[in-house]
Amino acid sequence: MAMTASRQDGAKRAATAASDEARARLFDAGFLRKLERLELLARKQMRGLLRGEHTSRSRGQGQEFADFRRYQAGDDFRAIDWNIYQRLDRLFVRLYSSDQDLAVHLLLDCSASMAVGDPVKFDQARRLAAALAYVGVNNLERVGIEPFGNAPVRRLGTLRHRSQMISALDFLAGLECAGRTRLDLACRELAVTLRKPALVVVLSDLIDSVVPEHEGRAEPADSTRLEQGLKMLRARGHELLVLQILAEEEIAPTLDGAYELRDLEHDGLLKLSIDADLRARYLQRLEQWLAGNEAVCARFGVDYMRFSTAIPFEDMVLRYLRQGWHLR
Amino acid sequence: MISFADPSGLLALLSVPVLLVLFCLRPMRRRMVSSTTFLWREALAERRHGPGLGRLLRDPSLLLLLVAAVALSLALADPRWVGMTGRSGDQVLVIDVSASMRSPLRDATRFELAMAEVARRVQGKSADSQVLLIASGSRPRLLGGFESDPERLTRMLAELRVTDEAGDPRAALSLALSMVNGRPGARVHFFTDGAFDADPALRALAVEFHTIAGPAPNVAIGGFDIRRRYASSEQFEVMVRISNHADERVEVPVSATLEEVELFQREVSLEARSSETLVLPFQGDPSGVAHARIDIEDALPSDNVAQVVMPAQRPLRVLLFSSGNSVLQQALLALPAVTTRLSEIVESLYANQVAHHDLVVFDGVEPPSLPPGRYLFIDAVPPDAPFERTGRVLDQAVEGRGRSALVRDLDITGLKVASAIRVGFRGEVEPDRVQNLFWSAQTPLALSWLDEQRRVVYLGFDLGVSDFATRAAFPLWFHASVRWLQPLAAPEPATHLRTGQRKRILLPGEQQRLIVVTPDQRYLRVPLTRDDKAPAPRQPAWREVDFDQTALAGVYRYFEGEDRRYFAVNLSDESESDLSSRAELPEAGTQTYEQPPARSETPLWPWLAGLVALLLLLEWWLWGGRRVVA
Numbered sequence: 001m002a003m004t005a006s007r008q009d010g011a012k013r014a015a016t017a018a019s020d021e022a023r024a025r026l027f028d029a030g031f032l033r034k035l036e037r038l039e040l041l042a043r044k045q046m047r048g049l050l051r052g053e054h055t056s057r058s059r060g061q062g063q064e065f066a067d068f069r070r071y072q073a074g075d076d077f078r079a080i081d082w083n084i085y086q087r088l089d090r091l092f093v094r095l096y097s098s099d100q101d102l103a104v105h106l107l108l109d110c111s112a113s114m115a116v117g118d119p120v121k122f123d124q125a126r127r128l129a130a131a132l133a134y135v136g137v138n139n140l141e142r143v144g145i146e147p148f149g150n151a152p153v154r155r156l157g158t159l160r161h162r163s164q165m166i167s168a169l170d171f172l173a174g175l176e177c178a179g180r181t182r183l184d185l186a187c188r189e190l191a192v193t194l195r196k197p198a199l200v201v202v203l204s205d206l207i208d209s210v211v212p213e214h215e216g217r218a219e220p221a222d223s224t225r226l227e228q229g230l231k232m233l234r235a236r237g238h239e240l241l242v243l244q245i246l247a248e249e250e251i252a253p254t255l256d257g258a259y260e261l262r263d264l265e266h267d268g269l270l271k272l273s274i275d276a277d278l279r280a281r282y283l284q285r286l287e288q289w290l291a292g293n294e295a296v297c298a299r300f301g302v303d304y305m306r307f308s309t310a311i312p313f314e315d316m317v318l319r320y321l322r323q324g325w326h327l328r
Numbered sequence: 329m330i331s332f333a334d335p336s337g338l339l340a341l342l343s344v345p346v347l348l349v350l351f352c353l354r355p356m357r358r359r360m361v362s363s364t365t366f367l368w369r370e371a372l373a374e375r376r377h378g379p380g381l382g383r384l385l386r387d388p389s390l391l392l393l394l395v396a397a398v399a400l401s402l403a404l405a406d407p408r409w410v411g412m413t414g415r416s417g418d419q420v421l422v423i424d425v426s427a428s429m430r431s432p433l434r435d436a437t438r439f440e441l442a443m444a445e446v447a448r449r450v451q452g453k454s455a456d457s458q459v460l461l462i463a464s465g466s467r468p469r470l471l472g473g474f475e476s477d478p479e480r481l482t483r484m485l486a487e488l489r490v491t492d493e494a495g496d497p498r499a500a501l502s503l504a505l506s507m508v509n510g511r512p513g514a515r516v517h518f519f520t521d522g523a524f525d526a527d528p529a530l531r532a533l534a535v536e537f538h539t540i541a542g543p544a545p546n547v548a549i550g551g552f553d554i555r556r557r558y559a560s561s562e563q564f565e566v567m568v569r570i571s572n573h574a575d576e577r578v579e580v581p582v583s584a585t586l587e588e589v590e591l592f593q594r595e596v597s598l599e600a601r602s603s604e605t606l607v608l609p610f611q612g613d614p615s616g617v618a619h620a621r622i623d624i625e626d627a628l629p630s631d632n633v634a635q636v637v638m639p640a641q642r643p644l645r646v647l648l649f650s651s652g653n654s655v656l657q658q659a660l661l662a663l664p665a666v667t668t669r670l671s672e673i674v675e676s677l678y679a680n681q682v683a684h685h686d687l688v689v690f691d692g693v694e695p696p697s698l699p700p701g702r703y704l705f706i707d708a709v710p711p712d713a714p715f716e717r718t719g720r721v722l723d724q725a726v727e728g729r730g731r732s733a734l735v736r737d738l739d740i741t742g743l744k745v746a747s748a749i750r751v752g753f754r755g756e757v758e759p760d761r762v763q764n765l766f767w768s769a770q771t772p773l774a775l776s777w778l779d780e781q782r783r784v785v786y787l788g789f790d791l792g793v794s795d796f797a798t799r800a801a802f803p804l805w806f807h808a809s810v811r812w813l814q815p816l817a818a819p820e821p822a823t824h825l826r827t828g829q830r831k832r833i834l835l836p837g838e839q840q841r842l843i844v845v846t847p848d849q850r851y852l853r854v855p856l857t858r859d860d861k862a863p864a865p866r867q868p869a870w871r872e873v874d875f876d877q878t879a880l881a882g883v884y885r886y887f888e889g890e891d892r893r894y895f896a897v898n899l900s901d902e903s904e905s906d907l908s909s910r911a912e913l914p915e916a917g918t919q920t921y922e923q924p925p926a927r928s929e930t931p932l933w934p935w936l937a938g939l940v941a942l943l944l945l946l947e948w949w950l951w952g953g954r955r956v957v958a
Contacts, residue, residue, distance in 0.1 A: 113363035207364045250363060257951060258357040263365040270365040271357060272372055281371035
């Protein structure tokens with residue numbers, strides 16, 4: 001028994017050491033300096049755009065007008081701006097910001113497909129999650145990091161204070177990629193768990209293909225799982241932001257010649273000779289798939305952004321998130 | 329059973345190692361991990377649904393391979409670029425080396441003048457042109473292959489000698505024209521004295537004739553021979569034919585000697601362009617080397633002498649075991665050069681008796697055994713033969729005869745035999761060993777049989793109980809049978825050949841070397857080929873060797889076992905001895921030939937092979953050169 005305990009202690013120590021190493025690699029001093037700078041920039045942005053230091057992004061039944069958006073089935077008729085309707089012949093509803101406490105949940109994809117790219121997609125996703133968590137915690141929001149995948153993952157409690165960022169970074173550094181992506185299950189689980197509407201940010205490559213048992217290979221992917229997941233969260237009133245992270249080689253492949261490709265999520269082998277024609281067809285299929293994802297997000301009023309791992313982390317946060325809904 | 333109509337097609341198997349090498353050199357697929365393969369799978373599936381050929385042709389690597397395959401196929405088909413070119417400088421120089429070229433012209437011989445002209449042509453040729461040299465004697469002879477190096481050509485010419493052969497220009501020119509076939513613009517030049525009969529076909533040939541001729545009165549021995557007279561081995565006749573090829577009458581002293589013994593000497597007067605044949609009988613032993621000479625200074629000395637070798641005659645030794653048969657003894661006596669010994673079988677001496685005779689005749693007597701040798705059985709059956717006595721039959725008539733040379737021309741129709749041995753064959757008979765010569769309704773009457781060591785002629789009845797001995801067919805059959813039994817012991821004719829003619833030399837089987845000494849005292853070692861070493865049916869084994877280096881007139885000698893043998897070679901060609909240029913050949917440069925435009929064929933396969941290599945390298949680069957590892 002004592003020996004078993006000793007072994008468990010040894011395993012823990014090894015895991016801790018690996019986690020420390022990953023943390024040092026992912027979140028080095030440079031990264032932390034960038035976070036500080038990012039936080040200042042975020043504050044400046046918010047001061048310029050919003051009145052208060054801390055305003056919830058939960059638009060709806062508050063006291064203060066925030067924005068317009070197009071009318072959707074189920075919206076309160078009382079919120080319709082009839083003046084605009086008279087002018088434009090289109091239905092828009094008025095949105096108000098409320099001062100209620102905002103919760104941000106970061107759905108982080110930990111499937112095996114995130115383990116590729118240069119830099120690795122998963123590393124970029126973790127850095128992005130850390131940045132968002134840092135910004136959120138500094139804005140006195142509650143931040144939850146929800147890793148998901150087909151393999152079991154650890155959970156982290158909700159972050160409320162800046163002091164909890166250290167443990168958040170440790171947590172992120174200790175995550176590993178494994179298994180298949182099941183975005184629909186992750187969204188359903190989160191939808192069931194959350195009691196109040198929150199901002200849900202999905203950090204994923206959205207590669208979510210299904211492998212039929214009888215064929216043993218991935219069937220053509222579409223956006224069905226994404227649609228199912230978004231539908232469940234939106235039905236619970238959550239605001240959503242989908243950040244699709246893709247490796248540069250996935251967006252603009254340069255492979256040429258004979259290859260044997262191993263699918264990380266399904267462990268299948270594909271032998272093929274890649275030439276310009278096949279690359280063109282690949283890009284065509286990729287565009288169709290990305291357009292499908294974008295269409296699904298648009299249908300549910302979800303902001304959708306994608307970026308390549310080739311873009312530096314800080315640029316990604318500033319250049320893209322600044323244009324996005326979250327920091328607007 | 330599998331057979332191959334064209335076994336050379338199996339050479340295609342050589343492509344197997346090439347394919348193996350190419351396969352080994354081919355880069356392996358690079359293994360990579362991918363976040364997902366579904367997009368690639370969809371792209372692949374979409375491409376598979378596209379137009380097949382178009383899809384294939386969009387792959388530059390495949391296109392290159394296809395072009396390489398086509399180029400390789402073309403290369404294997406050996407394509408040639410056919411074009412029209414001007415004349416090349418290639419030449420075939422045919423030099424007449426026949427006996428008439430020995431005749432003098434100005435300060436040299438015709439041959440020397442011809443060689444000088446040939447040498448000038450060789451030295452004056454262009455550097456890239458090639459020359460082929462052919463000597464035209466009784467047979468055309470290539471002095472080498474097409475050669476562009478003047479020094480080598482000069483060395484070839486230096487080894488060329490004029491011969492005593494009669495020329496055959498048509499054969500030489502046919503060979504020369506066949507050699508220029510496929511060499512556009514190549515020309516044939518013939519350097520000759522034109523001392524051969526006019527041949528219209530030669531004038532039509534695309535040949536430039538260079539005639540070196542001049543007046544050359546000549547008197548020649550056109551024929552010389554010695555023959556034995558059939559009546560007696562001591563009597564013989566000498567035949568000499570003298571021809572005057574000059575345009576004026578000549579008086580010629582003619583003499584003949586046999587082993588330095590003068591046979592005759594007389595003066596012969598010959599009109600212009602006439603001949604005379606002398607036949608003179610003589611008595612004595614005609615064996616040895618005989619010479620005939622005419623004592624005259626003319627243009628061609630080599631036909632002023634002729635030789636004949638008369639082989640020493642060894643009598644045929646016949647041993648006759650008989651109780652007395654006058655017909656048989658008379659028949660043996662009638663054969664030339666035969667010594668017959670009548671004896672009885674003494675068993676203790678029998679083997680020795682047989683070994684010391686060329687032919688053993690059993691007349692009504694059957695021997696205890698049949699050692700190696702030659703035998704004639706009359707009214708007796710040989711032991712160990714494939715046929716055996718089965719009884720006796722009476723009053724037989726000949727009903728048929730076989731196709732053997734022993735009975736081919738015999739008239740034995742209605743031949744009656746009062747009593748004959750009845751024989752039957754033992755088992756199956758090999759037709760090339762036993763031949764039925766003639767037969768009655770009930771039994772073979774005459775047979776021939778041979779094996780590796782014995783030859784036997786069998787006559788199944790006594791000559792006294794048949795009318796065979798009284799017929800004209802009997803001496804013919806008897807003579808033919810004796811010759812078949814002892815071919816080498818038969819009297820040989822005089823041994824002499826014409827220059828250039830092939831001499832067939834018979835050697836004992838155990839002789840491993842043959843050296844022939846020529847009239848100019850050169851020792852020529854004659855290779856004994858495998859075929860020459862094949863044993864002849866006769867024992868001991870004999871081999872036949874062909875000797876064809878008989879370009880010089882004179883006496884040749886060699887060893888047959890331990891016996892020295894001679895044979896004589898003479899020009900003996902009236903046409904060749906006539907040195908006047910009568911071929912009516914056009915001079916070089918005076919005749920225009922309708923020569924078709926020269927076709928030049930340039931093989932393209934080396935270029936195609938290079939293209940294949942280049943394409944494969946390019947394909948290789950496309951395949952493995954632009955690799956990107958993600």
